Amino acid sequence: MTEPLDQALRLQLAAAAEGFDWTDPAGLWDKLAEEILELQQAPDAANRAEELGDLLFMVVNLSRHLGVDAAAALTAANAKFSRRYAYIQERLSELPVLGDPLRLQRMEILWQEAKKLERYKKTV
Numbered sequence: 150m151t152e153p154l155d156q157a158l159r160l161q162l163a164a165a166a167e168g169f170d171w172t173d174p175a176g177l178w179d180k181l182a183e184e185i186l187e188l189q190q191a192p193d194a195a196n197r198a199e200e201l202g203d204l205l206f207m208v209v210n211l212s213r214h215l216g217v218d219a220a221a222a223l224t225a226a227n228a229k230f231s232r233r234y235a236y237i238q239e240r241l242s243e244l245p246v247l248g249d250p251l252r253l254q255r256m257e258i259l260w261q262e263a264k265k266l267e268r269y270k271k272t273v
Contacts, residue, residue, distance in 0.1 A: 154220045157209040177211050229267075236263035 164170060171177050184207045188200040212219040237259045245252040 153205075154209055154223070157206050158213060158219065161210050161213055171210070171214060174214065177207075177214055181207050181211055232267070233260055233263040236260075236266070 161170075171180075181204075184200065184204040188197065188204055191197040191200045209219045212222060237256055240259055244255050
């Protein structure tokens with residue numbers, strides 16, 4: 150996954166070096182919202198794939214303007230998800246069976262507990 154993120158960044162930097170870049174930060178947010186809307190309205194799988202690609206490209210562009218390494222941010226998000234989901238996995242035996250609508254509700258409660266524990270550990 151890192152390679153496509155790196156390629157998007159290289160393309161954007163090359164375009165920016167030639168003056169083809171966002172000058173108004175507000176425009177970045179508007180474009181991000183536009184790409185999300187286009188993805189929501191995509192009529193079929195092929196269009197959804199295209200629009201999702203456009204959205205990911207725009208997210209890399211936004212990260213560049215925010216001074217954030219998109220690949221590093223995604224790596225950190227993956228690690229955070231893994232930590233929190235591990236908390237849920239440790240409690241699978243306490244959950245309703247698969248298919249029970251209450252299972253997802255209980256998992257969400259555990260997810261929120263994991264978030265609170267992380268915040269608490271950061272302050273200690």
